[in-house]
Amino acid sequence: MRLVVLAIGAAFSLCAASALAAPPQRSFNTAAFAGLASPDIPPDGNALLAYDLDGANGQVIHFTSCRQAAETRQEAVRTDQFPLWKLLTLNCVAASKYAASRAAQRSYFPAGLTRQVVAAFPADSVPDIGGGELQRRAGRTLERYEQRLRITVNRDGTAQARTADADLGYTLIARADFDGDGLEDWLLRSEWSPRGARGSGADLVLLSRKKSRGRIVIAWRP
Amino acid sequence: MALATEVKAAVAAKLEEYEGWANHLYVDSTGNVTVGVGYLVASQAVAAKLPLFKVVKDAPGDAATAKEKEAEFATVAALQKGYRAAWYKTHTTLVMKDADVTKLRDEHITEFYGHLVRIYTKANGYPADFDDLSTKVQQALFDLIFNLGQTGITAKFKNFDAAVKAGDWKKAATESNRPQVAAARNDYVKTLFLGAADEAVKK
Numbered sequence: 001m002r003l004v005v006l007a008i009g010a011a012f013s014l015c016a017a018s019a020l021a022a023p024p025q026r027s028f029n030t031a032a033f034a035g036l037a038s039p040d041i042p043p044d045g046n047a048l049l050a051y052d053l054d055g056a057n058g059q060v061i062h063f064t065s066c067r068q069a070a071e072t073r074q075e076a077v078r079t080d081q082f083p084l085w086k087l088l089t090l091n092c093v094a095a096s097k098y099a100a101s102r103a104a105q106r107s108y109f110p111a112g113l114t115r116q117v118v119a120a121f122p123a124d125s126v127p128d129i130g131g132g133e134l135q136r137r138a139g140r141t142l143e144r145y146e147q148r149l150r151i152t153v154n155r156d157g158t159a160q161a162r163t164a165d166a167d168l169g170y171t172l173i174a175r176a177d178f179d180g181d182g183l184e185d186w187l188l189r190s191e192w193s194p195r196g197a198r199g200s201g202a203d204l205v206l207l208s209r210k211k212s213r214g215r216i217v218i219a220w221r222p
Numbered sequence: 223m224a225l226a227t228e229v230k231a232a233v234a235a236k237l238e239e240y241e242g243w244a245n246h247l248y249v250d251s252t253g254n255v256t257v258g259v260g261y262l263v264a265s266q267a268v269a270a271k272l273p274l275f276k277v278v279k280d281a282p283g284d285a286a287t288a289k290e291k292e293a294e295f296a297t298v299a300a301l302q303k304g305y306r307a308a309w310y311k312t313h314t315t316l317v318m319k320d321a322d323v324t325k326l327r328d329e330h331i332t333e334f335y336g337h338l339v340r341i342y343t344k345a346n347g348y349p350a351d352f353d354d355l356s357t358k359v360q361q362a363l364f365d366l367i368f369n370l371g372q373t374g375i376t377a378k379f380k381n382f383d384a385a386v387k388a389g390d391w392k393k394a395a396t397e398s399n400r401p402q403v404a405a406a407r408n409d410y411v412k413t414l415f416l417g418a419a420d421e422a423v424k425k
Contacts, residue, residue, distance in 0.1 A: 034304025053306055074404055080242035082404035083251035087304055129370070130400045131379035165373040169252070192402070193252040197371030198241060198260045200252045201402030 025184070026103040026176040031156070032189065033091045033173075035063065045099030047092065053085060054078040066092035083200050090204050093222055094173045094187055097206070101176035104184035108209040113159040113172055115151040119143035122218050126168055127192045127201035141216075142168075166194045178206055179219055223353040225335045226360070233331055233364045240365075240407055245317045247294055248310035253303040255295055257318060259327040260368075269295035274316040286316045331364075337372050338363055342386075349389035356421055359391065362398065362414040369403060391419035 028041050035051025042048075051063040056078050063069050069092050077085045110117055123137035123145035137145055148164040161168040169191035178185040185208045192201040206220040241260030247269070250256045255263040263269050269291045275282035276290070286294070294316045301313060318326075342352035342363065352360065363386075367375050376383050382397035395415035399408055 034302055051305075052309070054308070075406070078242075079240055079404050079406055081306055082407075083402075084304065084306060086402075087251055128401045129374070129378065130402070131374075131382060131397070133378045165371065165377075167252075191252055193254070194371035194374050197368060197374065198262070199369035199371065199374070199400075199402065200250070202251070 025107075026101060028095070028098050028174045029157075029172055032158075032171045033095070035088065036091070037064075041095045041098050043099055045096035047095045049088075051088060053081050053088070063088065066095055083202070087202055090189060090202055090222070091173070094189070094204055097178065097187060097204075097220075098174040098176060101174070101178045101185075102180070104175070104177040105182040107175075107184035108212050108214060109175070109184055109186055109207075112157050113153055113170060115153060115159075117216070118151045118153075118159045118161060118170060119149070120216050121170070121207065122216060125170075125188070125205045125207065125218060126190050127203035129192060129199070129201055165196075166192055168192055173204070179208065181210075183208065183210060185219060225331070226353075226357060229357050229360050229364075230328075230331060232357075232361050234327060236361070236365060236410065237327060237331070237368065240368075240404075242307060243323065244307040244311075245320065245323055246307075246311050246314040247298040247316070248307040248314075249298060249301055249303045249305070251303065255299050257326075258323040259330070261326050261330060263295060266292040266295045272318065273322045274318055277315060277317055282317050282319050291316065334364060334367055338367060341372065341376060347387050349387070356391075356418040358414040358418040358421070359386075359394075362394075362411045362418075365407070365411050366398060366400075369400065389422070391415045391422060395419070 030036055030040065033047070035049045036047055037050040038048040045066065047066045049063045049065055049069065053061050053063070055061045055076055061072065061076065063072070069088050074082060074085055119142055121142045123140045123142050124134050125142070126137065128134045142161060143149060146163045150162040151159060153159045157172060159170040161170070171189045172186055173189050174187040175184055177183060178187065185206055187204060187206050190203050190205055193199065204222055205218050207216050208219040209216050238259050243259055244257060247255055247257050247263060255269070257263055257272065263272065270288040272291060274286045274291050274294065276284050276286055294314060297313060298310060301310060339352045342348045342355065344351055349355070363375070370378065379397065382394060385393035385397050392415070395412040398411050398415060
């Protein structure tokens with residue numbers, strides 16, 4: 001994972017995945033943002049882009065900024081590229097959210113995604129696929145909710161959670177203090193794809209942990 | 223019974239509209255290597271069995287060897303996800319013939335038809351066997367199962383499933399909403415169910 005660390009007060013290691021992160025820190029995972037043209041996120045959150053999608057009118061839409069992406073209605077994009085349009089808009093929302101954050105003074109999260117921490121994620125930290133599924137998942141951890149769960153952490157720092165019927169993905173998009181309490185929060189992009197079907201989904205979730213080994217809760221979602 | 227021709231044609235057209243059409247390997251929005259009309263290429267072994275050809279003057283030339291197909295899969299799988307299919311084309315050297323893309327698409331439809339026929343039966347508590355449901359309902363169920371899978375359409379969308387069992391197509395229209403698909407695709411499915419509700423009233 002290529003991280004842009006903007007404020008580092010103490011030395012820390014991304015390799016020590018199980019150790020707690022060493023704050024204060026504030027970082028954005030630019031490598032997970034397809035089409036990002038700027039080396040980091042500007043203070044106003046309006047990231048520069050070099051990204052193309054096919055328009056519904058047969059023309060290519062060339063995106064140069066997150067502001068342009070926010071002003072582009074989904075109907076302007078070819079229907080088969082809706083998931084990409086959504087991914088782009090989520091990444092831009094993450095950039096905007098990150099721009100309004102500050103460096104955390106303390107963290108109860110590990111230095112990166114681990115199998116243990118993903119298992120402790122709220123079960124509803126998944127994209128809303130509809131059907132009331134998100135409500136049924138509330139109040140439990142991923143480990144408690146899923147009848148079958150196999151979590152793997154990839155080389156690029158992302159995590160996959162294989163359940164009985166779907167593959168869930170987690171990408172740590174940004175880490176910082178997003179709610180002003182001085183503690184580190186994690187802004188994650190969660191993804192869903194059912195096995196044996198062609199659906200897909202993506203969403204953002206902001207996770208907070210207020211004490212060591214404390215419950216991880218969803219502090220915000222779009 | 224076989225899938226009605228008019229349903230198959232409508233489903234095929236919508237599948238192309240919602241999944242796209244590409245004669246080369248690309249990475250979809252979730253990071254899976256894909257080809258044709260949303261056909262998942264799960265591994266190098268699957269890629270090796272695809273009818274892929276070397277590109278000669280922008281057209282399919284000699285058939286690619288299994289090793290060449292595996293190498294193409296490895297190249298595409300290593301690329302970053304999140305781009306449109308055309309972006310990946312510049313990294314590929316092999317293509318499928320249009321007829322093979324269509325064949326793969328039709329096999330995909332047949333596979334899902336098999337799932338639908340097994341799920342939607344009178345014996346399972348539905349108002350009719352799949353083939354005896356309104357063609358509008360059949361098309362709507364196809365779109366939902368392509369997107370959600372067998373478990374999703376029944377176990378995750380419980381209220382929707384109950385509405386289908388009750389033959390309440392208006393309620394099915396409401397309960398079919400999927401936040402993860404384009405508004406146009408949700409509207410398409412809702413319109414089909416509402417059309418089926420109108421048909422039921424007229425009978």
